[in-house]
Amino acid sequence: MIRIENVSTVFDTGGQQxxxxxxxxxxxGRGSIQGIIGFSGAGxxxxxxxxxxxxxxxxGRVLVDGVDLVGLxxxxxxxxxxxIGMIFQHFNLLSNLTAAQNVELSLKFAGIGNSAQRxxxxxxxxxxxxxxxxxxxxxxxxxxxxxxxxxxxxxLATKPKVLLCDEPTSAVDPRTTASVLQYLADVNARFGITxxxxxxxxxxxxxIAENVAVMEAGRVVEQFDLSELKRPxxxxxxxxxxxxxxxxxxxxxxxxxxxxxxxx
Ligand SMILES: Nc1ncnc2c1ncn2[C@@H]1O[C@H](COP(=O)(O)OP(=O)(O)O)[C@@H](O)[C@H]1O
Ligand SMILES: [Mg+2]
Numbered sequence: 001m002i003r004i005e006n007v008s009t010v011f012d013t014g015g016q017q018x019x020x021x022x023x024x025x026x027x028x029g030r031g032s033i034q035g036i037i038g039f040s041g042a043g044x045x046x047x048x049x050x051x052x053x054x055x056x057x058x059x060g061r062v063l064v065d066g067v068d069l070v071g072l073x074x075x076x077x078x079x080x081x082x083x084i085g086m087i088f089q090h091f092n093l094l095s096n097l098t099a100a101q102n103v104e105l106s107l108k109f110a111g112i113g114n115s116a117q118r119x120x121x122x123x124x125x126x127x128x129x130x131x132x133x134x135x136x137x138x139x140x141x142x143x144x145x146x147x148x149x150x151x152x153x154x155x156l157a158t159k160p161k162v163l164l165c166d167e168p169t170s171a172v173d174p175r176t177t178a179s180v181l182q183y184l185a186d187v188n189a190r191f192g193i194t195x196x197x198x199x200x201x202x203x204x205x206x207x208i209a210e211n212v213a214v215m216e217a218g219r220v221v222e223q224f225d226l227s228e229l230k231r232p233x234x235x236x237x238x239x240x241x242x243x244x245x246x247x248x249x250x251x252x253x254x255x256x257x258x259x260x261x262x263x264x
Pocket of ligand 2: 044046
């Protein structure tokens, strides 16, 4: 679903060149949940932003669903981006809009529907994260977990094939983390959306990812399938990889328990 080929991203920091992403290649399978883990400054967010070209790489190619985004015109790129949702650590909701209005606005930006259709689609998206009853609530009156669920609804409203998550649980408490991850896993199971989760939290990777890439200093230094963790004698190369092996905490992957109005 996503092919990252020899991507490098360089920032000019006051005359100095900083290579935030250093010749990274990564294949992410359709319908999979890919984790990207590393310490702060490893280049995770930059790599994630390379996938939807919020950050344009200095070199390399990014193919999403077979299309090389780097070669697109601005208009084509805008259209393609509707197929790539994104959520952030700090939710990025507009505080002067209700939950439903936040979702509707992203549909408006995407040029989807008239206002009645956008309202209907927003309520459907909020229903996926069990927040339909909060449609008229402003973000200030929502908990952190609820805000992130609104952000998930907003990302899903345009019916993306890919959902990019940048530290989706780093601003919420551990119990809320489990709930947010459960919704992400649920969305993956129900709609087959390919999910990429960037995090510095080991438990998040173990809870939700099927494959993990470990980043250090702009490079992917190790990749493996999480099922490898159970294989006797499996010996990761990096300290982060070894930490992941050291114990087993994993949420159950949920069954698709409801048939939603979106995507089906
Ligand atoms: N817009 C930017 N301008 C300059 N430097 C940046 C910018 N964004 C990120 N960086 C630098 O690139 C490196 C990687 O950052 P980032 O991708 O945010 O890492 P991570 O998400 O793993 O913490 C860091 O050294 C960071 O300071
Ligand atoms: Mg980051």
